[in-house]
Amino acid sequence: xxxxxxxxxxxxxxxxxxxxxxxxxxxxxxxxxxxxxxxxxxxxxxxxxxxxxxxxxxxxxxxxxxxxxxxxxxxxxxxxxxxxxxxxxxxxxxxxxxxxxxxxxxxxxxxxx
Amino acid sequence: xxxxxxxxxxxxxxxxxxxxxxxxxxxxxxxxxxxxxxxxxxxxxxxxxxxxxxxxxxxxxxxxxxxxxxxxxxxxxxxxxxxxxxxxxxxxxxxxxxxxxxxxxxxxxxxxxxxxxx
Numbered sequence: 001x002x003x004x005x006x007x008x009x010x011x012x013x014x015x016x017x018x019x020x021x022x023x024x025x026x027x028x029x030x031x032x033x034x035x036x037x038x039x040x041x042x043x044x045x046x047x048x049x050x051x052x053x054x055x056x057x058x059x060x061x062x063x064x065x066x067x068x069x070x071x072x073x074x075x076x077x078x079x080x081x082x083x084x085x086x087x088x089x090x091x092x093x094x095x096x097x098x099x100x101x102x103x104x105x106x107x108x109x110x111x112x113x
Numbered sequence: 114x115x116x117x118x119x120x121x122x123x124x125x126x127x128x129x130x131x132x133x134x135x136x137x138x139x140x141x142x143x144x145x146x147x148x149x150x151x152x153x154x155x156x157x158x159x160x161x162x163x164x165x166x167x168x169x170x171x172x173x174x175x176x177x178x179x180x181x182x183x184x185x186x187x188x189x190x191x192x193x194x195x196x197x198x199x200x201x202x203x204x205x206x207x208x209x210x211x212x213x214x215x216x217x218x219x220x221x222x223x224x225x226x227x228x229x230x231x
Contacts, residue, residue, distance in 0.1 A: 009153065032218045043117070043203050043222030044156070089155060098163055099144045099207045099218055100171075103156040 002027040004092050006104025014112050019080050021107045023090035024072040030092040033066060033073045034101065038087040048075070080111045115139055117223035119204050125229045126194045134189040134202055134226050142208030145187040146171070146220065147179060149200040156203065162187055194230045202226045 003026040013019050025033075031052040036044035050057045050064045050073065057064050061080075066073040077084055087108050091101040117138045126132055136145065143164050148156040158171030160179040168179045176198060178190045187206075191198060205220040 006155070034219065036222075041224075043205075043224050045222065046219050049219070093218055098161065098169070099220070100146075100158065100161065101218065101220060105153060105155040 002030065002092060002094075002102045004090060004102050004104040006090050006107060008107060009105065010108045010110070012110045012112065013080050015080060015082060017080055019077045019084070019109055019111075021075045021088055021090070021109070022072060023074070023092075023104050024070075025092040025102075026071070027092070027094060028068075028071065029094040030071075031095055032093045033064070034091050035062075035064060035075050036089045036091065036103075038089065038106075040086075044089055077109075080109075082111050082113050085109055085111045117204055117206055117221050119202075119223035119226050121226060122224070123227050125231065126191075127231050128195060130194050130230075131190070131192050132194065132228075133191075134204075134228075136187045136189070136204030136206075136223060137185055138187075138204075138206040138221070139185065140206060140208060140221065141184070142206035142221075143184075144207045145181065146205045146207075147177070147187065147189045148203045148205065149173065150203060150225075151200050159189065159202075194228075196230045198228065199230045200228060202228060 006023045034049035037047045038044040063076045087106045090104040093101045120135045146161040147159040162181040165184040180188045204223040207220045
């Protein structure tokens with residue numbers, strides 16, 4: 001079945017630096033790739049997503065890139081701030097009538113002031 | 114608009130006890146999901162539902178049962194709790210958007226239930 005691998009598992013950066021989290025997926029039929037942010041004690045929340053017909057998408061300080069040939073996608077956070085500290089999950093899904101997402105293992109991002 | 118709510122927030126059970134976790138959503142979403150979150154393992158799908166009266170198994174269904182008698186509610190049951198079921202449980206929903214009937218994949222998550230089985 002579909003598998004999503006996420007790296008690194010932990011990431012520590014200085015405030016103002018950039019952070020990059022990478023994911024690979026196994027099912028070439030996957031066509032939707034969201035990223036979720038989970039703050040301590042809360043449920044995950046969608047921060048950005050990309051569909052397979054687009055190579056890159058940006059929203060202020062966050063961006064996502066997709067390489068369909070290599071089957072990997074990445075989250076880029078620029079000018080990191082302490083409030084960016086959280087656990088980030090990537091996910092993948094394909095066109096279906098279930099809406100199921102397959103999640104990566106998560107990355108704990110720490111932004112040091 | 115409360116979004117997705119879960120009750121209870123915390124629960125401690127003894128091995129062999131049973132309990133039901135309740136998830137409710139007020140967004141008129143068709144799809145609902147139950148996940149468990151364990152350190153280093155991400156979010157794993159337990160069961161899901163694509164509409165009222167329907168349920169299906171996810172990635173890790175053993176030891177759990179679900180019911181979706183009403184569109185807005187999705188119940189997760191543990192008939193005989195085991196220590197391996199100690200986890201944080203999240204409910205999520207997603208739904209149809211627009212008159213075209215196209216389904217969108219964004220899932221909205223509840224705040225979670227922390228369950229400890231002794």
